[in-house]
Amino acid sequence: MLKRLIFAFVVFTMLLTIPNISLNLFEKKLGLTSEASGKENTLKNADAKPEEKVARDTYEPELIKVFNTKTNEVMVIDFEEYLKGVVASEMPVEFDIEALKAQAVAARTYLLYRLKKYPDGQAEHPKAAVCTGVHCQAWNSKDDLIASHYQGWYDENWDKIESAVESTRGQILTYEGKIIEPLYHSTSGGRTENSEDVFSLAVPYLRSVESPYEGDSPKLNGSVKISTSEFIEKIESVYGDMDIREDNLEEKILLGEVSEGGRIKTIIIDDKEISGREIRSLFNLNSTNFSFIQNGNEIEILTTGYGHGVGMSQWGADGMAKEGYNYQEILKHYYTGVEIVNMK
Numbered sequence: 001m002l003k004r005l006i007f008a009f010v011v012f013t014m015l016l017t018i019p020n021i022s023l024n025l026f027e028k029k030l031g032l033t034s035e036a037s038g039k040e041n042t043l044k045n046a047d048a049k050p051e052e053k054v055a056r057d058t059y060e061p062e063l064i065k066v067f068n069t070k071t072n073e074v075m076v077i078d079f080e081e082y083l084k085g086v087v088a089s090e091m092p093v094e095f096d097i098e099a100l101k102a103q104a105v106a107a108r109t110y111l112l113y114r115l116k117k118y119p120d121g122q123a124e125h126p127k128a129a130v131c132t133g134v135h136c137q138a139w140n141s142k143d144d145l146i147a148s149h150y151q152g153w154y155d156e157n158w159d160k161i162e163s164a165v166e167s168t169r170g171q172i173l174t175y176e177g178k179i180i181e182p183l184y185h186s187t188s189g190g191r192t193e194n195s196e197d198v199f200s201l202a203v204p205y206l207r208s209v210e211s212p213y214e215g216d217s218p219k220l221n222g223s224v225k226i227s228t229s230e231f232i233e234k235i236e237s238v239y240g241d242m243d244i245r246e247d248n249l250e251e252k253i254l255l256g257e258v259s260e261g262g263r264i265k266t267i268i269i270d271d272k273e274i275s276g277r278e279i280r281s282l283f284n285l286n287s288t289n290f291s292f293i294q295n296g297n298e299i300e301i302l303t304t305g306y307g308h309g310v311g312m313s314q315w316g317a318d319g320m321a322k323e324g325y326n327y328q329e330i331l332k333h334y335y336t337g338v339e340i341v342n343m344k
């Protein structure tokens with residue numbers, strides 16, 4: 001007999017009235033493997049300082065400093081070559097060219113944003129504005145990309161990566177004339193999140209929007225199974241002894257707050273409020289859109305989506321591209337109210 005401990009959010013999501021649906025809900029199944037990454041922490045460090053207006057002389061530097069998280073060294077590399085390494089690392093090259101172009105513009109904008117915000121580097125990498133890890137945006141050298149793919153991958157695919165970057169050369173995203181911080185993530189699970197529901201800051205262009213074409217994502221639905229005793233031990237190891245047992249979990253674990261995008265902001269365990277992010281981290285879940293199913297002495301934790309859910313969904317971008325949307329439409333869908341402008 002299956003017991004659903006947290007199920008209300010599914011209904012919640014479906015009942016939400018959504019003012020700006022521009023796409024119809026749609027789903028299809030297929031499977032590419034990708035570890036398209038999500039950045040978790042960038043907004044936490046964002047301050048409220050107004051950003052600089054994009055000056056007429058905003059230009060693309062030829063060379064940039066990048067902290068290489070594999071070698072722990074600062075590399076000085078060509079701006080466009082860096083972007084190619086990001087596009088190739090952040091999305092599977094099998095994605096539609098329009099999705100890769102959207103990724104190229106987002107990656108360029110993200111880099112420019114950080115170069116302006118952290119001209120002298122930042123705490124995690126003091127001598128460079130960006131690093132090669134998921135802390136910023138994933139980047140791999142051509143050699144590493146060749147080594148990590150099948151033989152012939154480079155010859156078959158590099159032109160496509162170059163074309164995504166070169167055909168959008170100089171293009172960046174702005175909101176009211178300022179360079180945006182274009183957060184992105186793997187798979188939203190059907191709807192993206194308002195920035196303030198995930199990080200602390202409400203950002204006008206990072207609004208919750210529909211993301212209906214994510215059916216190809218291997219990360220759309222996830223599952224983690226754990227014994228009930230281990231489940232209880234893990235919770236008590238962090239939050240102390242609680243009155244929770246195999247036979248009372250259903251009454252003791254309640255849904256708290258749910259975000260507009262369908263993720264769990266808080267749950268209540270034995271009267272203690274715990275954030276969805278803490279539960280995600282405790283059980284190493286793909287996202288905070290989760291529910292529990294108890295089956296005797298086993299708990300299955302089901303998740304929807306992968307990553308923080310803010311900004312562009314990478315699998316959603318590919319789904320939109322396959323539906324015929326171009327990269328400008330994709331970017332304007334996921335980043336509310338932005339313009340795509342030329343740096344030079």
Ligand SMILES: [Zn+2]
Binds near residue numbers: 124125130131132137
């Ligand atoms: Zn970084």
